[in-house]
Amino acid sequence: MKSSVVSKLTFSTIPVDAGLHAATGMSLEDIVETVRESGLRGRGGGAFSVGRKWEVARGVRSDRKYVICNAAEGEPGSFKDRAILSGYAPLVFEGMTIAALAVGATRGIIYLRAEYAYMLGHLESVLAARRKAGLLGKQVAGNPRFNFDIRIQIGEGAYVCGQETALIEFLEGHRGEPRNRPPYPAVSGYRGAPTVVHNVETWAWVTCVMAKGAKWFHDLGTPKSPGMKLFSVSGDCSRPGVYEFQLGLSVAELLRVVGGEDAQGVQVGGASGRMVPRSQFGRKIAYEDLPYGGAVIILGENRDMLEVAHNYLKFFTSESCGQCTPCREGTRKLLDGVERLRNGRCSSAYLDQLISLGESIQAASKCGLGQSSPQAFLSIVAHYRGKLMGRKLVDDAR
Amino acid sequence: MFFTERQQIERDVEMLVAVYGRERSALISILQDIQRKHRHVSEYAMQVIAHMLDIHPVEVYSVVSFYQFLSDTPAGRYVISLSDCIAHSKAQKDAVARQLETELGIRFGETSADGRFSLKRVGCIGMCDQGPVIRVNGRIYSEVSADRVGALISDCVADTLPGGACDIRESGPGDAGSGESSL
Known part of the structure; x- marks a missing residue:
């Protein structure tokens, strides 16, 4: 190591x-x-x-x-x-x-x-x-x-x-x-x-x-987000690792330093964070704009965003502590929805229902983990919807 | 002197209670040590622990069933976990996964018939910048490639790795500690 x-x-x-x-x-x-x-x-x-x-x-x-x-x-x-x-x-x-x-x-x-x-x-x-x-x-x-x-x-x-x-x-x-x-x-x-x-x-x-x-x-960082912060940078970039930056730097600046300029999206904040698409790379990483936990995962051109959503939701279904219903049952339903998308079996109306379910999980879960569990899915649907629909039909023999 | 398995459990729990005490907060430490020694916490062990701490056995079960590293069924002597971290290249991860299944003759989620290996997929283990990553008991292997999987398993077979479900492997200071190796 x-x-x-x-x-x-x-x-x-x-x-x-x-x-x-x-x-x-x-x-x-x-x-x-x-x-x-x-x-x-x-x-x-x-x-x-x-x-x-x-x-x-x-x-x-x-x-x-x-x-x-x-x-x-x-x-x-x-x-x-x-x-x-x-x-x-x-x-x-x-x-x-x-x-x-x-x-x-x-x-x-x-x-x-x-x-x-x-x-x-x-x-x-x-x-x-x-x-x-x-x-x-x-x-x-x-x-x-x-x-x-x-x-x-x-x-x-x-x-x-x-x-x-x-x-x-x-x-x-x-x-x-x-x-x-x-x-x-x-x-x-x-x-x-x-x-x-x-x-x-x-x-x-x-x-x-x-x-x-x-x-x-x-005096460092921004007035609302003072000081420095460590970032764990991984994924599709040439120099992954731990970096220290002052808060308030833009996603684009960060990508330049780590060699990830070709990203199609950046997941800021780990699984509980959100996907930031290329059009928003000018946004600043600070409490007042893009809140973070310090985990930055860079997703290159060849990544399927649906797989990213699937990975995170699978994680949340297995890690939900199970004591409150929105998180325990909601994340399972979202995961099932992503599998339908993957198999070409999700209608637009059903996807809209999933979005509304995701918003309910955010509003009704007891702890911060539950509240943030649908965030990656919601941001991916919001920014990459066109790439998620109309997949080749797969018989799900589950 | 020969002890039955049950007597052994009773002796172990008694010894651990002497070390950690009888308070509820001692439960985790007791379970950790039993898990490490016996590679699982049996129903009988749960009953003995519950009796010693004066709580209901279902309280113990509720804790054992909650945590990933506690289990009521014995795991293999070597638990091989592949990190499913999204930051890692999917192609490389898939290749390592396939090779692991081929070398061991078991699928993910299974334990080999001789009880030697268990194969698991786990969430991110904090090695996102150095994937693909495998964890064998307490030891972490970073930047694993499919062609090195065979050598890694030979290491286990040759017993150069600590056996048991021991999750603690001490290492020296710094990132280059002896508990970590790069394949």
Whole structure:
């Protein structure tokens, strides 16, 4: 396996423990304020304000608080967290330590997807080194009142566990079914205690923000989407891999850098994202235009968009946790519809019904995963309808 | 001393409860270790675990049936999973899939009669930039081509790979860790 990192990352320029060092010199309120001022938002896809989450968790009185690193990275097309964990794990653990200090948490948990279990030895050795250096354990960083340690929990294979409340259900020994919110985990999360959950990449950026200051981060990107972001780029391009870009770059610019100018479409945001056709390559990747999770899959001229829709819907039918009907039954019905299209057996009227079903799934599903499950299908139908209809008749001997 | 399979399960669960405790949150860790050792969580194991944690066996079953890596039927000694990631070239992926079926004499979703191999298609495993990708137990092979599939399976047969359904394979730091190889 070769390294996935293609572009130079800010992570490689941050001095060891500069972030934690800066944090220990501040009041706890100022740490939270710095993170809030930076404008950093969750980098896993949820895009919630990081500072706001901390503020809430800090404000709840409880003798037990937790910080959790979400390394589920189940989104098809995403592999940046794998690259971060294998190259920059200390930044991730440092970010968790800073949050623990600020909100008053004593325990950290890393939820590591089972497919990444091969990294366990490496991650444990990084944790051990930090314990030895006094950066984890009792009296962290010389602060007599700050005790904090981190453990790793390997997952058992469930896409939905990337959703923070489902992840907590898993840790508590249950099926990974998302909870109703509120209460949000920052108020009542793991074992009912205030819990701050962030994606791997978010934790690493926390450390960068503390090391280089809120203004540095806020001045990059766009006013509404400050800072940088890692992108997992794959598919039909000459230079796939992990890239760092400032938010606000256009799809066309990204394609130029990675050598994918000939794309007929780009799936932004992985399976739960949307297909962006060539006519919209001028659009910007930022919260205010094309929201993202960081997964960019480039589809070349020779790709059949129907196969893309089929692949994603098949994925969602097998990964739906099954607790709510729109997602559980709806995605199956959409998959059946795509198979009808494939076999040349879908009328225009039926396709319109499928679109309306897709919109219902978006509106009625309980969690973000369910709500986003029809998005790839809907965007493909919207932009490539002419290429999907009138397929050669196939007898489906299923 | 000889133990029956059931006695062995009871001993294992007792030992794990001593390590992880009796709280509900210990359930996942206990199941993970049983799965890894026995390559599945049998109905009897579920009953023993439920008894020890003081929950209903169906609670244990509901968890086992939910997660992809927990199973109530034994998998092959080597579970070979091909990533179905859309980012990979379909032609290359199909060629590898066909070759895997030919070499092993089983179809996807099946386990070989000698219990040695299981063949599965799985969703994206986070190796989108280096396809086609195969996962054999805990080890990941990137940029696999059809002509190298035979060598990969010989590796398994020669037992140079860790056996069992062990999903944990430790590796050194960095992307070039020993748990990963390129074919």
